[in-house]
Amino acid sequence: MGGIDLDPAFVQSEEHRPKSKVVEASGIPVIDLAEGGNELVSKIRKACEEWGFFQVINHGVPSELSQRVEIEAKKFFELSLEEKKKVKRDEMNASGYHDAEHTKNVRDWKEVFDYFVQDNAPIPSSFIDPHDFGLTTLTNQWPQNPPHFRETMEEYGREVEKLALKLLERISLSLGLAGDKFHGCFKNQLSMLRLNYYPPCPFPDLALGVGRHKDSSALTVLAQDEVGGLQVKRKSDGEWIPVKPTPNALIINVGDILQVWSNDKYESVEHRVVVNTERERLSIPFFLFPAHHVMVKPVEELVNDQNPARYREYNYGKFAATRNRSDFKKRDVENIQIHHFRILD
Numbered sequence: 001m002g003g004i005d006l007d008p009a010f011v012q013s014e015e016h017r018p019k020s021k022v023v024e025a026s027g028i029p030v031i032d033l034a035e036g037g038n039e040l041v042s043k044i045r046k047a048c049e050e051w052g053f054f055q056v057i058n059h060g061v062p063s064e065l066s067q068r069v070e071i072e073a074k075k076f077f078e079l080s081l082e083e084k085k086k087v088k089r090d091e092m093n094a095s096g097y098h099d100a101e102h103t104k105n106v107r108d109w110k111e112v113f114d115y116f117v118q119d120n121a122p123i124p125s126s127f128i129d130p131h132d133f134g135l136t137t138l139t140n141q142w143p144q145n146p147p148h149f150r151e152t153m154e155e156y157g158r159e160v161e162k163l164a165l166k167l168l169e170r171i172s173l174s175l176g177l178a179g180d181k182f183h184g185c186f187k188n189q190l191s192m193l194r195l196n197y198y199p200p201c202p203f204p205d206l207a208l209g210v211g212r213h214k215d216s217s218a219l220t221v222l223a224q225d226e227v228g229g230l231q232v233k234r235k236s237d238g239e240w241i242p243v244k245p246t247p248n249a250l251i252i253n254v255g256d257i258l259q260v261w262s263n264d265k266y267e268s269v270e271h272r273v274v275v276n277t278e279r280e281r282l283s284i285p286f287f288l289f290p291a292h293h294v295m296v297k298p299v300e301e302l303v304n305d306q307n308p309a310r311y312r313e314y315n316y317g318k319f320a321a322t323r324n325r326s327d328f329k330k331r332d333v334e335n336i337q338i339h340h341f342r343i344l345d
């Protein structure tokens, strides 16, 4: 990457380039999970409605573990490109290393390593034919180096999964649903962790670390280091608001699946990552995804004559497989999105 000129694949169209003047705003709530009870559920409801984003503290993921994850991740990205490409992701295996991620068909200024929390979970073998229900299993690709990389990432995955399910329970309660409403969707879950590595960028006003997007997850649990760069599109006025790095906090955001389940009561909010000329940055999202067979649709308890279902159901496995393919290349068509399943009034 880099050089004197920026490869046009990275250049954002004018309207999507970051402004040099950043809006200084507070307001993205920080929620203490130690609080528990109804009070906590109300705070989560308010945060989901107003922002679709919040930070949590006292979340139970040991900070000592997060530090080890950061160290191992940095060691991995410091390896030579040749070494990293030994675990290269491709159109068939969505796990591993990738250095040419595209968001909305513009290349992101970053490298990633993806792995699934549940190794060997079943996934559809066919990406295209809706009538082909053949299955295959996904297998994580692990590098030989650094030596403790795999065990550290697996341990972190287990811890964050626990937190994500606990949060989903609170979120279900906040929607007036049973706490265990969605539990059945996560046996053989396709949840995924991503290590995002953003090298310093000589053109931070033209390129983005990740272009504006919404997460296709039910919810996302994101760890970021102290550098900063994540921006959230504020629902009230569409301004891009930075999410201030907060020591030992994790960032939670509502994803597309929760938007559909809640029939738009909670919305998946657009976010993006700006880069800088000086400092590398690391972030680690955990995307909570259901099992491949789950049909995603508005839950019955939240639908009635006055408030009819706003989405047709879709099969999560097929959706994921289609999405994975289009992350690779610049394509003329838009990536598959939940709005393709929206029922128009």
Ligand SMILES: O=C(O)CCC(=O)C(=O)O
Residues within 6 Å of the ligand: 194, 196, 210, 215, 222, 224, 229, 230, 271, 272, 273, 282, 283, 284, 285
């Ligand atoms: O790096 C970040 O802070 C966020 C990354 C992100 O939004 C994503 O990977 O979906």
Ligand SMILES: [Fe+2]
Residues within 6 Å of the ligand: 213, 214, 215, 271
């Ligand atoms: Fe994201």
